Amino acid sequence: MNSDSSDLLLDVNNLRVEIAQRQGTLTPVDDVSFKINAGEIVGVVGESGAGKSITGAAIIGLLERPAGIAGGTVSLLGQRIDNLPLKELRKIRGSQIGTIFQDPLTSLNPLQRIGDQLAETALAHLPVSRSEARDLALAALEDVGIPGAAQRLNAYPHEFSGGMRQRVVIALALIAEPSLVIADEPTTALDVSVQAQILTLLKDLCLKRGMGVMLITHDMGVIAETTDRVVVLYAGRVAEVGPTASVMRAPLHPYTAGLMGATPSATRRQGERLQQIPGSMPSLRNATVGCAFAARCQHVMPQCIDVRPPLIEHESHEVACYLHDPTVAPDGARHQLISSHGNSDGVGQ
Amino acid sequence: MVQNMSRALVEVQGLGKRFDVSSPWLNRVLAREPKRYLSAVESVDFVIEKGTTFALVGESGSGKSTIAKMLVGLMPPSTGRVVIDGVDLMQADALEQNQLRRRIQMIFQDPYASLNPRWRIDEIIGEPVLAFEPEISRRDRSRRVAELLEQVGLSATDAHRYPHEFSGGQRQRIGIARALASKPELIVCDEPTSALDVSVQAQVLNLMRDLQTELGLTYLFITHDLSVVRYMADAIGVLYLGSLVESAPASSLFDTPQHPYTRMLLEAAPRLDGFGRQHQPPAGEIPDPINRPSGCFYHPRCPFVTPKCAQEQPLQRSMGQAQVACHEVERLPVYHPGQVIEPSVSN
Numbered sequence A: 001m002n003s004d005s006s007d008l009l010l011d012v013n014n015l016r017v018e019i020a021q022r023q024g025t026l027t028p029v030d031d032v033s034f035k036i037n038a039g040e041i042v043g044v045v046g047e048s049g050a051g052k053s054i055t056g057a058a059i060i061g062l063l064e065r066p067a068g069i070a071g072g073t074v075s076l077l078g079q080r081i082d083n084l085p086l087k088e089l090r091k092i093r094g095s096q097i098g099t100i101f102q103d104p105l106t107s108l109n110p111l112q113r114i115g116d117q118l119a120e121t122a123l124a125h126l127p128v129s130r131s132e133a134r135d136l137a138l139a140a141l142e143d144v145g146i147p148g149a150a151q152r153l154n155a156y157p158h159e160f161s162g163g164m165r166q167r168v169v170i171a172l173a174l175i176a177e178p179s180l181v182i183a184d185e186p187t188t189a190l191d192v193s194v195q196a197q198i199l200t201l202l203k204d205l206c207l208k209r210g211m212g213v214m215l216i217t218h219d220m221g222v223i224a225e226t227t228d229r230v231v232v233l234y235a236g237r238v239a240e241v242g243p244t245a246s247v248m249r250a251p252l253h254p255y256t257a258g259l260m261g262a263t264p265s266a267t268r269r270q271g272e273r274l275q276q277i278p279g280s281m282p283s284l285r286n287a288t289v290g291c292a293f294a295a296r297c298q299h300v301m302p303q304c305i306d307v308r309p310p311l312i313e314h315e316s317h318e319v320a321c322y323l324h325d326p327t328v329a330p331d332g333a334r335h336q337l338i339s340s341h342g343n344s345d346g347v348g349q
Numbered sequence B: 001m002v003q004n005m006s007r008a009l010v011e012v013q014g015l016g017k018r019f020d021v022s023s024p025w026l027n028r029v030l031a032r033e034p035k036r037y038l039s040a041v042e043s044v045d046f047v048i049e050k051g052t053t054f055a056l057v058g059e060s061g062s063g064k065s066t067i068a069k070m071l072v073g074l075m076p077p078s079t080g081r082v083v084i085d086g087v088d089l090m091q092a093d094a095l096e097q098n099q100l101r102r103r104i105q106m107i108f109q110d111p112y113a114s115l116n117p118r119w120r121i122d123e124i125i126g127e128p129v130l131a132f133e134p135e136i137s138r139r140d141r142s143r144r145v146a147e148l149l150e151q152v153g154l155s156a157t158d159a160h161r162y163p164h165e166f167s168g169g170q171r172q173r174i175g176i177a178r179a180l181a182s183k184p185e186l187i188v189c190d191e192p193t194s195a196l197d198v199s200v201q202a203q204v205l206n207l208m209r210d211l212q213t214e215l216g217l218t219y220l221f222i223t224h225d226l227s228v229v230r231y232m233a234d235a236i237g238v239l240y241l242g243s244l245v246e247s248a249p250a251s252s253l254f255d256t257p258q259h260p261y262t263r264m265l266l267e268a269a270p271r272l273d274g275f276g277r278q279h280q281p282p283a284g285e286i287p288d289p290i291n292r293p294s295g296c297f298y299h300p301r302c303p304f305v306t307p308k309c310a311q312e313q314p315l316q317r318s319m320g321q322a323q324v325a326c327h328e329v330e331r332l333p334v335y336h337p338g339q340v341i342e343p344s345v346s347n
Helices: A003-007 A052-059 A086-095 A114-125 A130-143 A162-174 A192-209 A220-226 A244-249 A254-262 A302-306 A331-342 B025-031 B064-071 B094-103 B121-132 B138-151 B156-160 B168-180 B198-215 B226-232 B250-255 B260-268 B307-311
Strands: A008-021 A024-037 A041-045 A067-076 A097-100 A180-184 A212-217 A229-234 A237-243 A312-314 A317-319 B008-020 B037-049 B053-057 B079-084 B104-107 B186-190 B218-223 B235-240 B243-249 B316-319 B322-325
Touching: A008 A052, A008 A212, A024 A041, A024 A052, A024 A067, A024 A212, A024 A237, A041 A052, A041 A220, A052 A067, A052 A180, A052 A212, A086 A097, A086 A114, A097 A162, A114 A130, A114 A162, A130 A162, A162 A192, A180 A192, A192 A212, A192 A220, A192 B260, A212 A220, A220 A244, A229 A244, A229 A254, A237 A244, A237 A254, A244 A254, A254 B198, B008 B064, B008 B218, B037 B064, B037 B079, B037 B218, B037 B235, B037 B243, B053 B064, B053 B226, B064 B186, B064 B218, B094 B104, B104 B168, B121 B138, B121 B156, B121 B168, B138 B156, B138 B168, B168 B198, B198 B226, B218 B226, B226 B250, B235 B250, B235 B260, B243 B250, B243 B260
Parallel strands: A041 A212, A041 A229, A097 A180, A180 A212, B053 B218, B053 B235, B104 B186, B186 B218
Antiparallel strands: A008 A024, A008 A067, A229 A237, A237 A317, A312 A317, B008 B037, B008 B079, B235 B243, B243 B322, B316 B322
């Protein structure tokens, strides 16, 4: 196997999720494509309703009727996983894809001791005996930095603090050594000091084991500090994909630029006015024909309203915006975007 | 904010709140347990100048919201005083209290829970107008509601709609319009944008600043998010387990944080320009507020801890423009953003 194909871990191609409703079909994820390589942390960022979590749920096959994958493919290590029967899918969940959700209390069984939950997961996915599973559980708790791990194996979830509980969830997700971890807002419910601990832990463990991580969050600061590449979602579509530092310093899509300008930051000058994006994200019921951001965009052109912009490669990014399509936009407009957002957002200057 | 122009609107002195968290009487007697108390807030002092924004920052369990409730009179303090424009909120008689109440309003965190879903917007905003001006005619009232809606960037025709027809950001605007209805001087904002998306948060924060300039409002701004504080506040108080560890003007707090906890908070917050930043995450977690550590509450997590810290609770002392509660503050190293603090203790 050559190195190019072995590096590619997850390949999401033109993924489309539909929810059938009496009033018509909603499309919360519409033609989303991105890749995750082994050992890479990819951030998926967007505001509420952007389709971040549904994309994650679709990848691990957690969508339930009336929602379902209506198009596109999801491949893990070259194997398609979007059309697998439930039995096959259950083998992949946990063993090849680990998941970490926002609220650690609802991801753990409140009636089962932590050690039993960990050992059960190891037994389900690995060819180990009961006592070996127990040893693995202890090692997993030690790896995530839980003090006194041997005694804590017999504790119930409610006996842990929020941060410690999220560590247990991480141990649970990683015990079968999956190649991909999907972390959906793993630190949103935690305080900043604990958030820093959990993110550092996640980063260290993934690097050590060469896992790929899909980190879903709405927090641009978390994206900046944790991820290698970022996928910016807007209204169920990909707005921009690229290396994190480059996307955040010199955003190409007007939505990414607006998001950066609107984010308050401790490094910004005091009293500096925040840029605001007028309006709010369109409702799923009013699906747009053209660019979903057109109604809020200050660079809107006639094409934006009529025809949906395709994802085009520009510099090191992929961006769905006509401003960067030389056949549509004059050079002047592109220049204007960079000068109105890129230099005034106080980032990376 | 010229020094001789400034006048204190709010003075909080030795404010404290203790909750009884004992088990029920019979269980306690059978198990021979003593009564147990939780000190949510303990001897907090601060002053808010008229027309400025004072921010209270802290992690969960630091007593932020309890202070907000005591300030607006939703909860009586166990100790200490809240003096608003020279009038003690607890000593005042019913008439004085009623007059004070119209001058203090509150904006809540969750715009989905803080608006009655069965009321139309004109009823929601019109109620405080009617409460403080019972004589007002129906026509004047709806004119006032229309004015308020336009002031917060909504349209007068929205008055006949119900809360569910609005997005989160628009609902928070309605919450602000309702707070403005009684023409208040002080608005207590408890995490007003935590439930909102960033692009909408920017709209609401900008609106709040514009209203402050326009109407000369004074804000007590409560949040866990330091970056929002930087944008909004003139002065900041940092809370840890119910006590103020540091209070300082905003610029001085961000440039030269004094207390080790403030330094930790600034270090731990993710940065927009922190690409691939490697830093030592802070040690430990917030202790149980029922069994708080002895001495300085922060000493089990503090990298600069000394034996004295475990024994004696530090008093507030002046350090430059800041008031800091730390025994070691004079001997701490100069703060450099991004410095790696090696913890000397581990838990």
